[in-house]
Amino acid sequence: MLKYQQIAIDIEKYIEEHNLQQRDKLPVLENLMARFNVSKSTITKSLDLLEKKGVVYQVRGSGIFVRRHNREGYISLLSNQGFKKDLEEFNVTSEVVELKVCQPTEEAAYNLNIDQHQEVYYVKRIRYINGQTLCLEESYYNKSSVTYLNREIASESIFHYIQEGLGLKVGFSDIYLHVDKLNEEEAAYLGLKEGDPKLFMESIFHLTNGQPFDFSKVTYNYKHSQFFLQANSHIL
Amino acid sequence: MLKYQQIAIDIEKYIEEHNLQQRDKLPVLENLMARFNVSKSTITKSLDLLEKKGVVYQVRGSGIFVRRHNREGYISLLSNQGFKKDLEEFNVTSEVVELKVCQPTEEAAYNLNIDQHQEVYYVKRIRYINGQTLCLEESYYNKSSVTYLNREIASESIFHYIQEGLGLKVGFSDIYLHVDKLNEEEAAYLGLKEGDPKLFMESIFHLTNGQPFDFSKVTYNYKHSQFFLQANSHIL
DNA sequence: AAGTGGTCTAGACCACAAC
DNA sequence: TTGTGGTCTAGACCACTTG
Numbered sequence: 001m002l003k004y005q006q007i008a009i010d011i012e013k014y015i016e017e018h019n020l021q022q023r024d025k026l027p028v029l030e031n032l033m034a035r036f037n038v039s040k041s042t043i044t045k046s047l048d049l050l051e052k053k054g055v056v057y058q059v060r061g062s063g064i065f066v067r068r069h070n071r072e073g074y075i076s077l078l079s080n081q082g083f084k085k086d087l088e089e090f091n092v093t094s095e096v097v098e099l100k101v102c103q104p105t106e107e108a109a110y111n112l113n114i115d116q117h118q119e120v121y122y123v124k125r126i127r128y129i130n131g132q133t134l135c136l137e138e139s140y141y142n143k144s145s146v147t148y149l150n151r152e153i154a155s156e157s158i159f160h161y162i163q164e165g166l167g168l169k170v171g172f173s174d175i176y177l178h179v180d181k182l183n184e185e186e187a188a189y190l191g192l193k194e195g196d197p198k199l200f201m202e203s204i205f206h207l208t209n210g211q212p213f214d215f216s217k218v219t220y221n222y223k224h225s226q227f228f229l230q231a232n233s234h235i236l
Numbered sequence: 237m238l239k240y241q242q243i244a245i246d247i248e249k250y251i252e253e254h255n256l257q258q259r260d261k262l263p264v265l266e267n268l269m270a271r272f273n274v275s276k277s278t279i280t281k282s283l284d285l286l287e288k289k290g291v292v293y294q295v296r297g298s299g300i301f302v303r304r305h306n307r308e309g310y311i312s313l314l315s316n317q318g319f320k321k322d323l324e325e326f327n328v329t330s331e332v333v334e335l336k337v338c339q340p341t342e343e344a345a346y347n348l349n350i351d352q353h354q355e356v357y358y359v360k361r362i363r364y365i366n367g368q369t370l371c372l373e374e375s376y377y378n379k380s381s382v383t384y385l386n387r388e389i390a391s392e393s394i395f396h397y398i399q400e401g402l403g404l405k406v407g408f409s410d411i412y413l414h415v416d417k418l419n420e421e422e423a424a425y426l427g428l429k430e431g432d433p434k435l436f437m438e439s440i441f442h443l444t445n446g447q448p449f450d451f452s453k454v455t456y457n458y459k460h461s462q463f464f465l466q467a468n469s470h471i472l
Numbered sequence: 473a474a475g476t477g478g479t480c481t482a483g484a485c486c487a488c489a490a491c
Numbered sequence: 492t493t494g495t496g497g498t499c500t501a502g503a504c505c506a507c508t509t510g
Contacts, residue, residue: 002498023446028476039500041277044478052288052470057408059445060477061508067446069410077313078467170469172293174305178462179415179435197433197458199415208469209295209489210259210303222433226414229465231314233406233444234288238479264495275481280497296496297489445508 007036007046012055015066026056026064054230067230074228077175091130096154097189098124101143104215108140111204111215119143123154126189135220136189145213162213171208177201182219190221197222243272243282248291251302262292262300290466303466310464313411327366332390333425334360337379340451344376347440347451355379359390362425371456372425381449398449407444413437418455426457433458 011026020026027035032043047064050056057067075090102122103109109116121141127134139158141149146162153161162168180200187194198219205214247262256262263271268279283300286292293303311326338358339345345352357377363370375394377385382398389397398404416436423430434455441450 004498030476040477040502042499045498047477049470054408057442057444057446058477059508060506061475062445063476063508065446067408071412074412077465172290172303172469173467175465175467176307176310176462177464179433179456179458181433197415197417199435206293208293209298210293210301220415222415226412228413229313229411231409231411233408234285240479266495276483276496278480281479283496294496295489296487297494299489299495 003036003038004042004045004049007032007038007043008049008053010036011046011050015055020066022066022068022070024066026066028063051232051234069228069230071228074226077227077229092134093128094155095126095128096123096151097126098122099149099151099154104140108215111202112140112142112212114142114144121146121149123149123158125154129224132224133190133221134224135218136186137216137218139214139216142211142213145207145211168213169208171206171210173203173205175201175203186219190219192221192223199225239272239274240278240281240285243268243274243279244285244289246272247282247286248289251291256302258302258304258306260302262302264299287468287470305464305466307464310462313463313465328370329364330391331362331364332359332387333362334358335385335387335390340376344451347438348376348378348448350378350380357382357385359385359394361390365460368460369426369457370460371454372422373452373454375450375452378447378449381443381447404449405444407442407446409439409441411437411439422455426455428457428459435461 011032014020015026026032029040029043033040036043047056047058051058054067054069056064058064100122101119103116104112104114104118104120104122106116108120109118112120114120120143121139123137123139123141125137125139127137141158145168146166148166149158149161153165159170163170178200180198182190182192182194182196182198184194186198187196199222201218201220203214203216203218204212205216206212251262262268265276265279269276272279283292283294287294290303290305292300294300336358337355339352340348340350340354340356340358342352344356345354348356350356356379357375359373359375359377361373361375363373377394381404382402384402385394385397389401395406399406414436416434418426418428418430418432418434420430422434423432435458437454437456439450439452439454440448441452442448
């Protein structure tokens with residue numbers, strides 16, 4: 001574990017254990033440098049990480065402050081899959097509708113940046129949150145990265161398996177979303193009515209080396225899904 | 237302008253001008269250090285910025301590569317307001333339905349972290365994208381930060397005015413979203429039918445010093461709005 | 473004026489990838 | 492083995508906030 005990562009974890013733990021609230025002030029940089037016995041840059045890197053994560057905000061000339069969002073039951077859009085493990089605070093289970101090795105659709109091949117004759121795992125699942133339908137998910141996993149998969153794994157967390165079981169490193173993702181009306185099939189799977197609203201999300205997940213390994217199409221049950229997102233303007 | 241910001245802008249410009257595509261390789265660090273005549277840390281900071289922004293990805297032992305998303309017509313969720321100026325590529329105009337100084341609702345006061353007797357600007361707008369209804373927006377601006385506002389400003393970009401006209405610095409935001417059905421009033425404003433789907437988004441914008449200055453409730457027209465988001469797993 | 477965070481440097485050393 | 496990005500340091504100097 002790198003120093004700056006460990007320090008970030010320690011600081012976050014400190015915030016939770018002391019139940020610090022939005023706008024509470026953390027010790028000053030010099031203090032943190034001494035406490036963790038590292039250079040200024042290292043502390044700064046830890047704090048930048050926590051800032052990116054939405055845990056603190058830093059104000060020049062003033063201090064370092066705690067940032068919290070104050071709503072329960074919202075799923076982090078960024079922690080949705082692979083990243084963070086926020087879903088742990090919810091009870092998410094999956095029912096595997098279909099699992100097979102096949103050739104990808106043209107759309108899936110394009111998004112995975114492979115030829116259509118290269119094989120993929122196709123997985124169709126219904127996911128439940130606290131016992132209610134959360135979403136209907138269709139995923140294509142590039143078989144040259146995700147070399148093995150079965151129903152048992154797919155009924156648990158596929159991303160956990162990919163990282164821990166296969167040792168792959170998830171890097172970044174592109175997420176596209178829009179709202180529409182459910183068709184008959186989707187409505188049936190989610191226990192809703194045709195024409196009801198849906199949030200439709202397509203995601204392309206890449207390994208740290210830039211290779212796409214998962215293209216997923218997810219239809220969310222509008223009654224049991226709400227999301228949050230924390231943004232920074234440090235992005236120029 | 238700081239060095240690392242300027243370098244980030246230059247690199248991004250370089251990518252655009254040379255029309256580099258996903259997976260194209262950029263010059264190596266040492267090369268960039270020499271070209272911009274700065275230290276390694278400064279280049280690294282520029283690249284981290286671009287990585288956060290979704291413009292490049294870096295692979296240890298291999299190189300720095302271009303990252304692009306390949307879909308047109310999607311609005312960046314993070315650049316939505318205040319951040320980036322991505323909406324410039326769309327033609328967004330606004331019709332001001334109502335603008336007044338008043339006391340905030342309990343909900344607005346809570347989200348702005350003020351007392352209910354402190355005054356706010358309340359603005360209700362319909363926003364159009366390429367001539368079609370994009371969303372219905374209700375916003376509360378803390379009057380002690382946003383000291384002045386009028387219909388003319390509100391018919392243009394309020395965030396542009398806040399930053400350039402008032403000199404305020406936008407720091408970070410909390411965004412909450414879910415999907416639901418339009419009520420009669422919303423449907424009328426958006427030119428849709430009651431019961432049609434909507435994306436409903438609440439945002440709380442903070443200044444760099446952590447003070448919330450804008451609480452907004454936005455209802456999107458599902459036919460004319462689609463969003464994208466780029467995520468990194470560097471977040472622990 | 474004093475306190476506090478941000479930028480930038482030069483250089484040592486480490487970790488992963490590709491040949 | 493070499494190339495390439497990542498971490499970490501010590502210290503100088505800068506920019507913003509607060510009293």
